Amino acid sequence: SIHQRQRTIYKVTSSIVRFQRDFLDKGISCLKPLVLRDVAEDIQMHESTVSRVTTNKYVHTPQGLLELKFFFNSAIQCLDGDSVSSESVKLHLKNIIKSENSARPYSDQEIADMLKKYNINVARRTVAKYREALGILPSRKRRNPYELPLV
The missing domain is CATH 1.10.10 (Arc Repressor Mutant, subunit A)
Incomplete structure (x- = not known):
């Protein structure tokens, strides 16, 4: 056996x-x-x-x-009909947030819109769910008030 x-x-x-x-x-x-x-x-x-x-x-x-x-992970449908893993989407999300201006962090909706550039179509709620799963704070709590925003 x-x-x-x-x-x-x-x-x-x-x-x-x-x-x-x-x-x-x-x-x-x-x-x-x-x-x-x-x-x-x-x-x-x-x-x-x-x-x-x-x-x-x-x-x-x-x-x-x-x-x-x-x-074993779930699939996210891409705009072209293909699919990517949820872990891959989380990696993109983490990289977007890592590169943001801390004086004006991206909202969940802005991140969802940016993911479309990678052919990934997710709802704002999905971005929020993945962000929370990664232990990343919402935009208002990521904001650094001591940095001047680039206008």
Whole structure:
């Protein structure tokens, strides 16, 4: 039974690697949307088996030590019909906020509009949800009153 468990873990991990090859080679911006069902169908096992196998299991990758559950994430539809992972959207959001003028930080709506330049169509509420998940304050609390705004 231990050998069966090892084979199952190997199958699941191999499937994840096939789906997420670009992420492993290039980084978080290339993380693809992936759900348990995709891997389950690929290896012809039940979703609940894939879920159990990936719980509390870690894999050493070129991107660091990651929990197998990390690779499963939701999809955000792009304007061109393609899709990106929610983690990739969070990375864009973090970079936009990092580059903002602290005297006039961007509102959630402005960030949503800026994401459209990356072909990512999200609502203001989604930006707020991701910003909060990343532990980033709202614009009014990010404002630095001691810096003069560039007009």
